[in-house]
């Protein structure tokens with residue numbers, strides 16, 4: 188097993204995951220292949236660009252038993268020549284209460300199946316578990332992982348092994364599960380139980396669960412997120428650190444004639460037209476889908492859903508490559524109100540993002556709302572700006588909408604620009620990325636909270652310098668006067684007397 192990371196952005200990364208002579212580019216979406224009844228044949232999935240998929244070892248054991256190796260292993264049974272991950276049956280525990288298989292039996296069976304990425308039999312926590320019950324699932328899964336280690340060691344190099352992280356919505360237990368799992372010699376960490384969070388659209392909880400796990404896992408190793416293949420959540424899963432994620436949603440939705448779009452899921456019956464240019468939709472109408480035999484329609488919608496997932500995945504990868512995953516995810520949060528809370532979580536996680544987010548990009552930063560004040564790139568730039576401390580004990584702060592690289596040299600000693608979103612900019616750094624390479628709303632359209640948060644951040648930066656007074660200068664326009672007033676208050680609160688002047692020059 189090898190995992191090579193190419194680009195990083197926020198907590199996301201792109202790379203290549205290789206095992207058993209097969210490779211897949213990450214982030215990767217793994218469609219669920221049912222071991223018995225497949226809606227879309229394996230070769231077609233591969234041809235659509237899904238180089239990895241996931242299937243279920245428990246259902247395979249029930250249906251094929253120990254004769255599976257004579258049928259070409261699981262790759263032969265499902266006719267799929269990509270990387271195959273095999274879920275251990277933990278989800279069946281969640282569905283049916285308990286199953287009659289123990290960790291070693293399921294581990295040995297996954298070896299017998301010829302799995303590429305096997306998963307330790309786990310006890311999924313679920314989202315309604317009490318703390319006591321959640322703790323039990325964490326301990327049970329860790330014990331199962333330790334019991335499975337002899338099989339892991341015996342098969343090392345031939346296949347990869349994933350250890351599920353439990354704890355559900357109990358953050359301290361997720362932390363413990365992740366920390367103890369990180370100490371065990373597993374190849375992949377798989378974050379469990381988000382299916383219920385997905386079904387109830389609790390996307391902020393999903394992101395927080397992933398963030399908590401990620402903070403306690405070694406950054407160089409791959410992370411899988413169970414059940415998160417939805418066009419609304421792919422960007423979120425990648426931004427918060429998932430390298431691979433799986434889902435059966437393309438098929439489950441299709442069976443109910445539910446049609447994926449990049450920004451949500453619709454019933455085919457509600458649609459006037461099919462808003463997609465894939466080979467299926469460009470030649471049919473919703474009415475035709477509804478009038479054809481049900482099974483045929485289900486198969487076509489499943490394929491369309493896969494195309495949508497693929498398109499979303501490719502866009503997320505491109506955004507990651509260009510270092511604009513923040514912008515992409517922000518846009519995505521406007522698809523559904525339940526994604527809105529993710530914005531606050533992004534602000535909260537900005538410190539986590541900073542380490543892996545490149546400051547320099549080929550393109551200007553696009554700045555929209557107050558959350559963008561906390562973009563990791565701006566935090567990195569601000570910490571550089573803070574290092575340019577004044578010579579004297581008093582400073583002049585010029586409120587401007589954009590830094591003026593031409594005017595910067597004549598700004599004088601101990602003069603700084605204060606710019607919405609960017610905060611404090613020393614004139615000497617004016618042409619350093621991203622101080623001049625950004626695009627923001629015109630002055631009259633800037634959200635008041637941008638001004639408030641810029642004022643707070645600028646005052647914090649100044650207060651570290653030990654200065655005794657500040658003069659704030661603005662051009663008299665409404666937004667600049669407001670910004671000057673906010674900045675003066677924030678400075679006064681921090682014990683720095685500030686005066687405000689209007690200068691039309």
Ligand SMILES: [Zn+2]
Nearest residue numbers: 463465468491
């Ligand atoms: Zn389509």
